[in-house]
Every structure is written in C-alpha cells, then in structure tokens.
Amino acid sequence: MTFAPPRALRPNDAVAVVAPSGPFDRPSFEKGLALLATRYRPIFTERIFATHRYLAGRDEDRARELQEVLDNDAVCAIFMARGGYGSMRLLPAVRLGGSRALVGFSDTTALHLATQARGWRSLHAPVLTQLGKQRPDVVTRLFNLLEGRSVAPLAGTRTVVPGVAEGPLLGGNLSVLTRLLGTPYLPSLRGCVLLVEDVGERPYRLDRMWTHLELAGALEGVAGVVFGELTGCEEKDATYTPDEVLDECAQRLGVPCAAGFPIGHGDVNFPVPLGARVCLDADRQALTLLEGLVT
Helix, strand or coil: CCECCCCCHHHHHHHEECCCCCCCCCHHHHHHHHHHHHEEEEECCCHHHHCCCCCCCCCHHHHHHHHHHHHCCCEECCCECCCCCHHHHHHHHHHCCCCEEEEEEEHHHHHHHHHHCCCEEECCCCCHHHHHCCCCCHHHHHHHHHCCCCCCCCEEEEEEEEEEEEEEEEEEEEEHHHHCCCCCHHHHHHHHEEEEEEEEECCHHHHHHHHHHHHCCCCCCCCCCEEEEEEEECCCCCCCCCCHHHHHHHHHHHEEEEEECCCCCCCCCCCEECCCCEEECCCEEEEEEECCCCC
C-alpha cells in the first residue's frame, strides 16, 4: 500500500485557508493566521466567515470553495480554519487528491481518509484556530514536514501491547473515522499503523466505536495502533479511565500498540503525515517516520 506525496513547499508560497466544517472564533483564527503568514502567503475569501446553523456556510458554498483551491495550481497547501463538523457532508461533491497537501485534524479526518482512499498523503496537524496556541517546536515541525525536512521521532508515554510495526499511518479522530464505515471514503486499514485520538467522548462511546470497527471487519490486518490524546473523555466519578478502556480494546486486537502520543485536541498537537510509512516501536513508545509528507 503506497500513497503519492504532494509537492514540497518553499517560504512565501501561496497557501489557501478554507472552512469546510464549523464556524470559528475570529481572534483564535487571526492568531493562527498571523503565525502562518510568518512563513507562507495565506489566501482566503470572506466566505470562510459565513455561518449556517453549526456549519461555516451552506454545503454548496463550502464545497465550491474547497474545490476551487484544490484546482488552483498556484496553491501549494490547504489549511483548515477549524474542525467541528461538516467536512463529510462535502465528500460527494469534491475531487480530492493531487499535488497540494491538506492540513488539519479532528473533523478534517473525513477529508484525510478520503484523500488516502484516492491514493494521496496529507498532514494531520493543527487547524488555524489551534495553531496560534501551539509551542514553537510544534510549528517548526509543521514547516519542516511541509518543506521536506526530516523530523525527530515522537515519544508516547506507555506501552499497551509490545512489539514493532511498520506501515502507512492512517486514521485520526475516532468518531469521524467510524462514520465513514460502509462508504467509499474509508481506505483499507490493512497493513497500516492506525492513529486514533478523540475529544469529549465518554469511555463507553469510545468502546462502542472501537467495537463497531471490529464488527465491521475494518481492523482486520491492522499492523499497529498509535493512541494520541483522549481529551475530556473522562466519566465523572468513574473508577476507570478512557485510556484503560481503549487499552483493553487494543489488547484484544493484539498488535503492537503504544499510547500517550502528543497528537490531538490537547495543548500540544504534533503534526504527522498520513499515508507516509512509519515505524512504531511500542516497547520504546516511539513513532518514527520512514517517509516524509512531500517530495
């Protein structure tokens, strides 16, 4: 299983900012935009500030905006303004893939997975409203990945199932991933190292989503599992943790698994390229890139 890389960026390249999901906090967006502008030349239209219920505008407008930047040869990467909900509503209307990287996480998981289903890599990384709050080393890693420079392995905090696994890194937000079961937008997970993170989901819901993946056969042949952060997923007054619940699920699967990687909705969200081959050393809680994002 191989995934084609997008092209590498250079300083001052044009990058598009789109809002395919929910409406966003303007000050957080402006802070992230200012940081992005220190390296690249962001372009966007006033349409991204539209709202329609819990969405950043109507489906047809968000889809048209995304397709326009996907088709624009002057755009070198596409950054998401925010997550929330709404990207999966656009999947039938857009043609993903090609030479420009999609950058985002959370609800962007729908776009990432559809991109991998069509044979391309993308970047699981902070959205604009999160970017301005990130540590300098997170931002440096983001720019290095986009420009084709090597990055250090990421460290987790604990071993769930010992062993070593190699394969393309696929996944992202567990809630969004499960919603693509039975659709043409979920790539095969066979042979992959599966990345999972989530926010605001109680432990029994995490269990239910994982069990859904198992019962659907989606986890057959998965090479390894990486657990990012489970933010705000605790059950009040419970004697168990969300980590314990998902650890038990991974132990049932029986492939190498390590947890506690700084990826997701927490204060630190280190970028990782999806579709690129990685090595997971669960014994050492280390995730090493064997391929980069770009070429």
